[in-house]
Amino acid sequence: MTDWWKIIIFVYLTPIHMSSKTHLDQHCETIMREYRDNLSWFKESSRKVYGLLQENLDKAGLVTAALEYRVKSEESLTGKLELKGGKYHSLKDITDIIGLRVITFYIDDVDKVASAVERIFEVDWENSVDKRKALEIDSFGYLSLHYVCRIPDSEYRMEIQMRTVLQHAWANMNHDTGYKSGVEVPPRYLRNLSRLAGILELVDDEFSKIRSELTNYRRQVKALVASGNLKDVPLDGDTFRNYLDLNPFNSLNNRIASVNQAEIQEVSLMPYLALFKGLGCETLGDIADMIREYSEGAFQIATFQIGLTDLDIVSSSIGPQNLCLAYLLKQGSGKAGIKFMFDTLNGKSDSNDMIAEMIMEQAKDLPFMNQ
Amino acid sequence: MEVTITQQENNTVLVQFDGRLDTPSSQEVSQRLTPVEESASGTIILDCEKLSYISSSGLRVFLTLRKAAAMKGGKIIVRNINDNIRSVFMMTGFLNLFEIE
Numbered sequence: 027m028t029d030w031w032k033i034i035i036f037v038y039l040t041p042i043h044m045s046s047k048t049h050l051d052q053h054c055e056t057i058m059r060e061y062r063d064n065l066s067w068f069k070e071s072s073r074k075v076y077g078l079l080q081e082n083l084d085k086a087g088l089v090t091a092a093l094e095y096r097v098k099s100e101e102s103l104t105g106k107l108e109l110k111g112g113k114y115h116s117l118k119d120i121t122d123i124i125g126l127r128v129i130t131f132y133i134d135d136v137d138k139v140a141s142a143v144e145r146i147f148e149v150d151w152e153n154s155v156d157k158r159k160a161l162e163i164d165s166f167g168y169l170s171l172h173y174v175c176r177i178p179d180s181e182y183r184m185e186i187q188m189r190t191v192l193q194h195a196w197a198n199m200n201h202d203t204g205y206k207s208g209v210e211v212p213p214r215y216l217r218n219l220s221r222l223a224g225i226l227e228l229v230d231d232e233f234s235k236i237r238s239e240l241t242n243y244r245r246q247v248k249a250l251v252a253s254g255n256l257k258d259v260p261l262d263g264d265t266f267r268n269y270l271d272l273n274p275f276n277s278l279n280n281r282i283a284s285v286n287q288a289e290i291q292e293v294s295l296m297p298y299l300a301l302f303k304g305l306g307c308e309t310l311g312d313i314a315d316m317i318r319e320y321s322e323g324a325f326q327i328a329t330f331q332i333g334l335t336d337l338d339i340v341s342s343s344i345g346p347q348n349l350c351l352a353y354l355l356k357q358g359s360g361k362a363g364i365k366f367m368f369d370t371l372n373g374k375s376d377s378n379d380m381i382a383e384m385i386m387e388q389a390k391d392l393p394f395m396n397q
Numbered sequence: 398m399e400v401t402i403t404q405q406e407n408n409t410v411l412v413q414f415d416g417r418l419d420t421p422s423s424q425e426v427s428q429r430l431t432p433v434e435e436s437a438s439g440t441i442i443l444d445c446e447k448l449s450y451i452s453s454s455g456l457r458v459f460l461t462l463r464k465a466a467a468m469k470g471g472k473i474i475v476r477n478i479n480d481n482i483r484s485v486f487m488m489t490g491f492l493n494l495f496e497i498e
Contacts, residue, residue: 331488344490
């Protein structure tokens with residue numbers, strides 16, 4: 027995952043600097059006092075609800091680009107009360123003293139996050155807004171889901187905003203250049219911002235589409251691998267991983283281990299993907315063919331190598347390793363081919379020359395080479 | 398079998414082997430390496446310049462260290478192995494499991 031979204035989500039809003047002289051009436055001063063008296067409780071509660079939300083998103087397997095929380099600053103609350111203080115009877119009427127923001131990568135995850143929020147908190151539906159539905163069919167702009175929820179075990183409420191990385195980027199740019207900046211913006215710039223909102227909406231949909239197509243592809247591949255139609259399955263990281271779940275090298279590994287009654291140590295066979303590709307395998311069927319044709323050679327190599335020792339431990343990569351060796355020897359790839367194999371598996375090294383030379387020497391006495 | 402353990406800078410531990418890592422010596426070496434296993438979050442360099450032989454038990458000592466490092470986010474580097482030991486690693490399929498310098 028590239029880090030471009032980090033750049034976007036860290037483009038925070040520049041705080042609007044409030045005048046140091048404020049003119050709050052007595053009613054608003056009472057609200058401010060209530061705020062100051064409860065500030066440490068709000069801070070503690072914000073940490074708790076953040077933790078609760080994070081825990082539940084993790085449980086639901088939802089990967090987010092960011093989960094942020096904040097307690098409204100005194101300056102910000104003063105500004106709000108100066109503008110529309112008469113609207114609020116008490117601090118309980120202000121729903122964003124605690125604010126949380128969940129930023130997702132994918133647009134369909136916004137609804138999944140919303141479901142999680144509904145499960146954990148009591149949502150105040152009357153004051154919650156789905157801005158995604160607020161826009162006319164022929165207009166493009168701010169898309170975000172805002173829930174007002176009760177702070178657990180209290181009469182105060184909090185606001186949870188849920189949006190995608192791209193919606194977040196647009197909202198920030200709009201805030202900096204749009205109507206809230208306090209500067210008269212010529213209509214053509216506003217139109218450009220709307221155009222951008224349209225494009226980003228499209229891009230969000232495309233990202234989601236790609237993800238669901240990939241999920242479908244993986245499901246299909248799994249089904250094909252399970253059904254045994256290996257010739258139809260192209261070799262790639264996903265398909266190889268699924269193939270390994272069928273333990274295709276187990277029988278060969280057990281046969282090799284039986285030479286010395288050796289213990290088999292399980293290791294990842296994923297490094298062999300690059301090698302099988304390097305040997306020209308294009309489908310899982312090509313690997314299955316190789317297992318069928320070269321298992322005997324692979325076994326003979328093992329017999330020759332460990333049969334004369336008392337080594338009683340092998341890794342589960344011994345099967346694929348000897349299989350590739352048998353294939354390369356039989357194909358006449360010579361020392362260069364074997365060095366290529368170990369260079370691919372272990373990284374390029376002169377010491378792989380020594381290994382290749384040793385194997386070429388051993389190969390002269392291997393029965394399958396003379397058949 | 399001599400084992401020298403030296404703590405180096407940058408969370409690196411140097412383990413130098415001298416002699417044969419066979420069945421009788423492996424148990425003692427394994428005990429000596431217990432503290433290294435417990436703090437395997439950094440780099441562990443296994444210097445095999447003077448290691449003349451390794452048996453299955455010796456391989457198990459290396460694998461135990463590798464497992465501890467993998468669990469704790471550390472890594473193992475095997476350094477200066479001779480051709481015989483390299484071929485033991487290859488024959489058993491463990492060659493690509495270690496970073497070998």
